[in-house]
Amino acid sequence: MHFVIIGGDAAGMSAASRARRNDPAMAITVLEMTEDVSYSACSMPYVIADEEGDMETLIMRAPAVFREKQNIDLRLGHRVEAIDPKNRRVSGKDAGGKPFEISFDKLLIATGSVANMPLIPGHELPHVFVLKSLDDGRRVKAFIEEKRIEKAAIIGAGYIGLEMCEALTERGITVQLIRNRPELLPWLAPELSAAVDTALREKGVLINHGCTTERIETHDSRLDICCREACFDAEMVLMAIGVRPSSFLAKEAGLELGAAGAIAVNRSMQTSHPDIYAAGDCADAYHVVTGEKTWIPMALTANRAGWAVADHITGRPVRMEGVAGTGVFKIFDVEVARTGLTLHEAEKAGFDPVEVVVKTYSRAKTVPGSRPVWVQMVGDRQSGRLLGVSMVGRDNEARRINAAAVALHARMRVVDFSTTDMAYAPPFSPVWDPLLVAANQLLKKI
Amino acid sequence: MHFVIIGGDAAGMSAASRARRNDPAMAITVLEMTEDVSYSACSMPYVIADEEGDMETLIMRAPAVFREKQNIDLRLGHRVEAIDPKNRRVSGKDAGGKPFEISFDKLLIATGSVANMPLIPGHELPHVFVLKSLDDGRRVKAFIEEKRIEKAAIIGAGYIGLEMCEALTERGITVQLIRNRPELLPWLAPELSAAVDTALREKGVLINHGCTTERIETHDSRLDICCREACFDAEMVLMAIGVRPSSFLAKEAGLELGAAGAIAVNRSMQTSHPDIYAAGDCADAYHVVTGEKTWIPMALTANRAGWAVADHITGRPVRMEGVAGTGVFKIFDVEVARTGLTLHEAEKAGFDPVEVVVKTYSRAKTVPGSRPVWVQMVGDRQSGRLLGVSMVGRDNEARRINAAAVALHARMRVVDFSTTDMAYAPPFSPVWDPLLVAANQLLKKI
Structure with a gap:
């Protein structure tokens, strides 16, 4: 049995490790397009907040451990470009641009999610960041330290945007939070959202509601972040307007998509092809309240789903009850x-x-x-x-x-x-x- | 309808207030033997810990509020001495020693619990305290302040004993914790009990395990607290070896007793006499895990049970699922x-x-x-x-x-x-x- 996994973060490496524990003999290959696996992405704001913080400490388990101690064939810099369900093959290119092709008996797609980036003028400037991968984290930290950033703009008020308000403020950086909605957290009652708003302002965060950023311009090393009514001045921009499932490969392979364009999976984490699984941010899930499909990407869900896939392919009973959106x-x-x-x-x-x-x-x-x-x-x-x-x-x-x-x-x-x-x-x-x-x-x- | 309540703390006053909300016309009488009602007994250690702390702030609602705003006939200093279920009457004496007799249609026994006091030589000394009623709290606080106590012994390691280790240490008092069992918290696994033990010792609490106190002797203003093997020196003793249900009146009236000698109640909080209810520390409860009766006196249980009694006598559906022992x-x-x-x-x-x-x-x-x-x-x-x-x-x-x-x-x-x-x-x-x-x-x- 050859178990191939596309993606080496939470869901992928949880599945690989658990499959190894369940079956010491199974051939397990992980294809990861970056050079990083198994890191705590959610902790990046806390490392950025800390002058002494080292992004490398977020790596939970080094590639060598997976390879040597767990006998997992972990291939970094391997970008899968196509899945062929019929012939059970995946193909792509390695870091050097050399093509590869690998056959599988069971496949797990654990390609995660990608940060949204609006294609407004200026979005490609080197001062504009997202915070999704460990490399994003390294870049943001290096930039604020090397350029001695004093003023930053954060566009979006999701978890990452708000956590980064704290992180950058802790580093002595003045933060402009730019928000297209008229309220900070529209899913909260006004009293609750206002309590959060007040707490941010108390710490000096400048909050601008109702501003849809239309373009970003450079003037020397400074930026103008322009909405219809106003421009805001900063030295860097963090774009934090959410993520979307990385389900392109699955879609191209003809697999069914589900909630929010994530890969549709059943209660055993199987896609519409029974030998192909999906887990983590790229897959959808059942909601325990509605019983319907939903897409709420979370680290715990990814870890748990990775385990479930490993259990299912090694013949253990699996029934994913779903998420509550906690x-x-x-x-x-x-x-x-x-x-x-x-x-x-x-x-x-x-x-x-x-x-x-x-x-x-x-x-x-x-x-x-x-x-x-x-x-x-x-x-x-x-x-x-x-x-x-x-x-x-x-x-x-x-x-x-x-x-x-x-x-x-x-x-x-x-x-x-x-x-x-x-x-x-x-x-x-x-x-x-x-x-x-x-x-x-x-x-x-x- | 005349609703009579014996005991004016958590269960009693919750029942009285809710009965009034449910039925503006009902005659409600509360007979409380002390001069205090409706206070947060659990907070007493925190007031004692605070030099500026005022025990009177623990009174949640003053007697005048119950009387004037809620039209509850609250009688302080009224000690009930007998319940006559057949003739639906309670009798007793007021603070001046004058007998009273009151008829009821529905009766709630909310007499709470009493602190255990072992009848060892010296237990009646004025330096030996329990911490149960608000008056106990006033006495303990006044004593440590007036006598400028520097060393205290606490006998027993229940919630109160341990919380008072902190409270007295915070006041600069050296605490000797004397414990008859060989371990601190026998219901915890050794690792967990040891973690608590270590935390106490780190703060300077002297812990003596396996010592059953046999007598307390005075030498001038100092005490010797003597176990078989050793005597410990202190200026005051807090006896914190648990509580027992105050179910004597109910027993004398022929009502059925249940778990741990508490008054047996059904899922509507009725005793073995359908017009007599019991709630709070004096009553037993169902355990949600075992389905059997148990006695785990807790403030939340008392408040909830008081509400349930009021709801039941005013014709609302009540089914007490029970406690989890949280x-x-x-x-x-x-x-x-x-x-x-x-x-x-x-x-x-x-x-x-x-x-x-x-x-x-x-x-x-x-x-x-x-x-x-x-x-x-x-x-x-x-x-x-x-x-x-x-x-x-x-x-x-x-x-x-x-x-x-x-x-x-x-x-x-x-x-x-x-x-x-x-x-x-x-x-x-x-x-x-x-x-x-x-x-x-x-x-x-x-």
Whole structure:
């Protein structure tokens, strides 16, 4: 059995390692187009924030370990250009431009996602960056250090854009956040989005809402980032307007695409060709709340899906229940967490949803350090089910969100969630955990 | 309808307030034997720790508010001495020693729990304290301040004993912790208990294991706390060896007692007499893991049970699913959290349990501030169910425990819990949350 994997990051290397553990004899080949495998991309903002930070520490396992200790044929600089499902072959070019062709018995496409880059005038300037690959991270870090950047513009307010607001501010760089929408985080209730907005401004981030960047111009070593109404001055631009699935190879090979143009997979991670799997950011997934397909690229999902592929090809039972869309990020001391559906998403999915937004406190009021926490909770009038939760807080409490995520997996009703036995001690929470306070309020509306 | 409540703390006042909200016309009488109602007893260690702390700030709602705003006939200093279920009457004496007798249509017994005090020689000395009521808190705080206490002994290592180790140390008092068991927290795996032990010693707490206190002697203003092998010197003693349900009145009235001698209640919080309810620390509860009765007195349970009683007597549907035994406490920067059953408890309950103990990290290793976290997880070989989790950590992560508590309420299998979509961002967790790491390990053993 020859197991070939296209892509050597989270999903690809998880699958390779687990396949090796499951079957010491299997031939395993990984084709990675860059020179990097198995790194913590999500940690890049934290290394950039740290003057002493070394991007190379983000490499979780060196290529030599995969090759020598795990007997995985890991080929770097190998770009796959075509998949031939019928003849079970992949072909492409290596770093030197030399063509290669490899046969497989089972194939995993783990090509990840690519950062969106709008094709506006100036997007190709050397001062314009994205932050997706480890090489992107190296370039950004080297640029801000070598050029002693004092002012940067970040376009977009996704996880990466916001985390980089913190990272660059920590480096003493003035950050202009440029946002095409009129609000910072449109999927949050206005009170929650405003709390994040305030926290950013407190730290000196300049936020410009409602500006769609139309062009980027250079003047000496400086840039003008121009929207219709105004231009903003900076020395570099980070384009952080999201990612899209890297599903081109699969599409060309005639494999079915699913949610958001990601590769459609079943509950065993098989594509429309049973010997070809997809996992990680390039694949879609089931949503545990709707039961429908969705595309929410996350590191945990990629790792888990990689394992599932390895288990399935080695004959172990696999059934991927799906994702709840759980996510968390921190900007300075503000944490934002979510799981499940927003009110709008719930409406679109055909529920009859209702929402509450509550402000409560992170600890007993009698204990020092208690901070406000906002909880936004959505339930379904018809079934009584809990559909989603978002939280904004400033006291290390975003870890509470997992309680709601587990409830979504269990398809709990709000009433059942509201009677769960959550932990209480004054330094941790009020007697009623913020999630319980929200659930009690939501019950009155359902 | 006359609703009479014995006891004016968490369960009693929650019931009174909710009954009033549910029914503006109902006659509600609360008989409280002390002069205090509705206070946050769990916060007392934090007020004692703070030189400026004022015990009176722990009163959540003043008696006047209950009386004037909520029209509740709240009678302080009223000690009930007998319940006559047949004639629906309670009788007792007021603060002046004057007898009273009151008829009820519905009665709630919310008499709470009492601190255990071993009847050893010296237990009645004025330097020997418990910390249960607000008056206990006032006495302890006044004593350490007026006598300028420099050395204290704490007997027992429950939540209160350990929290008071921190509180007194914060006040510059040297603490001797005296423990009859050979280990600090016998319900934790040795690695987890040792981590807590180390954290206490780092802060200067002197821990003496395996010492059963046999007598307390005075020498001038100093005390000798004597075990068989040794005597320890201190100026005050805090006896923190647990609590027992205050179920004497119910027993005398012929009501059925249940787990641990607490008042037996059904899923509507009714005792063996359908018009008499019990709630809070004096009542037992169903355990969501075993389905059997248990007695785990907690503030949230008391508040929730008080609401349930009010709902039931006003004709609303009530079904108390039960408790998971979720608890959390903090000593200095160490947090300990648990939910569900330990291995030993699971064996006793008739499961075929298996356990893992894993040490992992609180954040991505690449991010500053990552600290070790231990997770102890118990599952059932036969059903595959998750039965319990304990955690010890030092990075504000005990809030993770609620995810496991929710899973216990949902009667989730370990395999299902292991595939839940938990939040990941480098400052919050490794890609695999500590609970998922433990679940993955436990799966291999089930």
